[in-house]
Amino acid sequence: MPSGLINANPTVYERQERRTRNAPADVDELAVEPIDQLEIFDILFYIKDPEHPYSLEELKVITADAIEVDDKRSHLRVTFTPTVEHCSMATVIGLCLRVKLMRCLPPRYKVDIRVEPGTHATEAAVNKQLNDKERVAAALENPNLVDMVNECLAPSFE
Template sequence: MVSGLINANPVVYEKKERRARNTPCDSDEYAVESIDQLEIFDHIRDIKDPEHPYSLEELKVITEDAVEVDDEHSYVRVTFTPTVEHCSMATVIGLCLRVKLMRSLPSRYKVDIRVAPGSHATEAAVNKQLNDKERVAAALENPNLVDMVDECLAPSYS
C-alpha cells in the first residue's frame, strides 16, 4: 500500500447553503412527494472523505448536479469526481456512496455509481468494480473495509 496521503492538500470548498424546502404546512395529506435530486444529494453530501476530515460536498467530489434520478423507473445514477486522477480512494468513495444509497433508498431502486469521465486514470476499471454486485458484496465481507465505510458514513446519519 502507499504510505502517506494520496492527496495531501486537497482544495476545500464552501458548503452550499441547505436549501429549505418550501412545503406549505397545510398541504394535502395524501399528496406524493417523489424522491428527487436534492433528496438523494442530502443523503450523500455529508459522507466523510476516507482520508480527510471533510465531507464529499466540501471537496466537490459530488455536487447536486451530479445526481440523476428517475423516480418512476426507480433509477438513480451518481457521478462523482475524485480529487486527483490517480486517487486510489476512488473505489472506497464509490463504495461508500453505494452503501449509503442502498441503506437509504427503497429496495425497488437500481443504483448506478460512476466516476466522472476523464477524472480518473483507471476510469473503466473503477466503474466496473463499483457496479459489480458480486464484488461489492465481497468487499462488504471484509471487516476492515466495512469499518472504513461505516466511519465515513457516520456523519451522514446525524
C-alpha cells in the same frame, strides 16, 4: 510527502446552504412523493472523505448536478469526481456512496455509481467494480472495509 496521502493538500470549497424541506402531512404522502436530485444530494451531503476530515461535498467530489434521478423508472445515477487522477480511494468513495443509498432508499431503486469521465486513471475498472453486485457484496464482507465505510458515513458534529 510525509503524511502518505495521495492528495495531502486538497482544495476545500465552502459548504452550500441546505434547502429547507416541508415535512409530509402524513405517511401516505411520504410513500408517493417522488425522490428528486436534491433529495439524493441531501442524503450524500455529509459523507466524509476517507483520507481527509472534509465532506465529499466540500471537496467537490460530489455535486447536485452530478446526480440523475428517474423516479418513474426507479433509476438513479451518481457521478463523482476524485480529487486527483490516481486517487487510490476512488473505489472506497464509490462504495460509501452506494452503501449510503442502499441504507436510505427503497430497494426498488437501481443505482449506478460512476466516476466522472476522464477524471481517474482507472475509470473503467472502478466503474465496473462499483456496479458489480458480487464485487460489492464481497467488499461488504471485509470487516476492515466496512469499518472504513461506516466511519465515512458516521455523522459529524463539527
